[in-house]
Amino acid sequence: MNERETKSNGKARVAILGYGTVGISVAKALQMLGLPSIELSQIFNRDVARKQALPEARFAGFDTVWTGSVDEALGSDATIVVELIGGVDPARDWIRRALTAGKSVVTANKQLIAYHGVELLALAEANGVQLLYGAAVAGGVPVIPGIMQGQSGDRITRISGLLNGTCNYILSRMEAGDRYADVLADAQRLGYAESDPTADVGGFDARAKLCILSRVAMHVELNPDEVGTQTIADVDAVDFAYARELGCTIRQVSRAQREGGGMYARVGPMLVPRESPIAWSHGTQNMVVTTGTLGGDVVFSGHGAGGDATAVAVVSDIVAAAQGSRPVSLPVIVSAIAGALAQVDANIDSLLQRPGYPKHRLAFVVTTEPCRTSTIERAVTEMAKLDCMLARPLALQRLVVDDKDEETA
């Protein structure tokens, strides 16, 4: 279907960067599915000899090239690069190199996509390839493809989610009477929680996912650092007792919703009425509820973490990239604009891009962090010079009347 994605033998060639838990599951899934159109051509890992000696090395194909050199993997004839290293650096650079080399990229990297998704999506667009990240949110639950392909016909106004399985595990066990410290210790023993659980319990993992969902569902760019978080570590057994009296339970809820012209976004423990779908979720499950103007509430739920569940999302994206299927999304080409703003030391606060404009005439709104009017005037002048601008931007000041603690954009 997409000739660029395939070689003369008709196969898409996949390079996996990182053969850890998820990488192994991806290789296993590819072997299980036996997709004749997809070939695992390269596996990169540091200390590759050790990985090759693992029993899980058997999931690779006979012809798979193992390498300890990322340059070799990125320079290979792979048509799809699967980034499973995690973290912002060096993943960001590797993905940039892959996209620039005309390879599509599939990643599960939530922090990278939350902070640098716009830039990387623009780079993919400019190179005529795809950047797919369905695995970055809710693992095996197809929330991102479901929203992109199945809810573009609605105007989504709110997202509520249980986006961190560790927190859900801890809080649903506390609901059953266990103490925070004991449950956290169990979670660490079972591999659900890191030895430093801050990213999970503090909400930093969930807020990255919330920012990605806001982009996908509401076409809004949120800066993760500006999304308020509250730790679940302060929740006590007694809080569950009171919650019960109120007909509620407690969950770490991630919420983003349109409010006036802006966005409200927050991650933290919340009282959840027992009849809400949010309260149904137990154990390490993830759940996302989208609220649409037309369709009302839609619930997605399932296993959000673990190698196998995450591999479902990664391999689904590999299949999509191999078939040349592009997600139904709006091109967001804003790196030039971000550059123009950076030149005058103005920082982008949020970006709003309503769906459906023809590619050659995109309309959008950029909000900046508070700055001088003269800075904005210079920014507008810089932006007007850009080839991609068809009209001089209109600058408007914004009257802030919202509670400052709750307002994020």
Next chain:
Amino acid sequence: MNERETKSNGKARVAILGYGTVGISVAKALQMLGLPSIELSQIFNRDVARKQALPEARFAGFDTVWTGSVDEALGSDATIVVELIGGVDPARDWIRRALTAGKSVVTANKQLIAYHGVELLALAEANGVQLLYGAAVAGGVPVIPGIMQGQSGDRITRISGLLNGTCNYILSRMEAGDRYADVLADAQRLGYAESDPTADVGGFDARAKLCILSRVAMHVELNPDEVGTQTIADVDAVDFAYARELGCTIRQVSRAQREGGGMYARVGPMLVPRESPIAWSHGTQNMVVTTGTLGGDVVFSGHGAGGDATAVAVVSDIVAAAQGSRPVSLPVIVSAIAGALAQVDANIDSLLQRPGYPKHRLAFVVTTEPCRTSTIERAVTEMAKLDCMLARPLALQRLVVDDKDEETA
């Protein structure tokens, strides 16, 4: 992105066939979203003057052409035809004509897609256009796009669903103590149930949807007529009392699952444990639970019916068609094979097409209804003559050991 889909003004042009509840909601959604790349160019309805006089006619654009002639709508320069007439005839013929004329088709027609989906998908494929039917199952809940785009990396082995909102409304009210006859009367008054409720309560609506989901999720063609059904009309208040004692409730459940080399599929009232997600659903909600080898259970839930919810799925498919995004699906080109089998009076029972084969070398299995060995031999000879066959088919007999009542393929 897809030049064929767009006219020189860069817009996709949409013709709606049928301006009833869903058609009106589709026009309203298009107006609300204000997608500049999509234009509502034609509305066809019998007695079109009456429709034009309705207040809901305002959702059409100024330039929308209203017509009472389907020939005019199908002969127009619309690039996407939206079929909202329902029923097999004449919808089947109209969709065939639209696809043959090189127009993509979006439909919410579950009976047509369940019975004739393979033929129509092959026709779309042959004409290089799309046939999208996300609205045929679970209305605004993006089950079909979620499975197609987000679960192609898993091997789904079972589908369980609440696919009929009317039955869910009736049974969840009976759970609360109301009597079947009273609830049915209420449902009819509220417009949830038809005056003849057989299609809903008898399971015939749900089984069409189950067959569509089996195709999408498990790449299996089931004949709806061979899926066993049991009516919910026989469920009594006392059954709920006993169910409660067993820790269960009762719902109309649609199930399809792989069993051995075949498929088990059935629609009817079932005891559902209270801790199952299936038991969470109340009112007219729909729910689908897919069970994957890797990802485990994934739940999709939300409003399955009503004009607005269904319009979300229809408009999402319109957006996908307009952007030229093709669903991640395997081409199923079997109309030629079906023709060859029909020549010798053998009937296709099921068709199994594993994902991932390159387009130019598809492998598949066809099972037939019981017939003579000589019939199969002639069928194989006919099939071997087809241009599309790269190898002579292998015919194998099948030892049936399953319970005949439960076996459907």
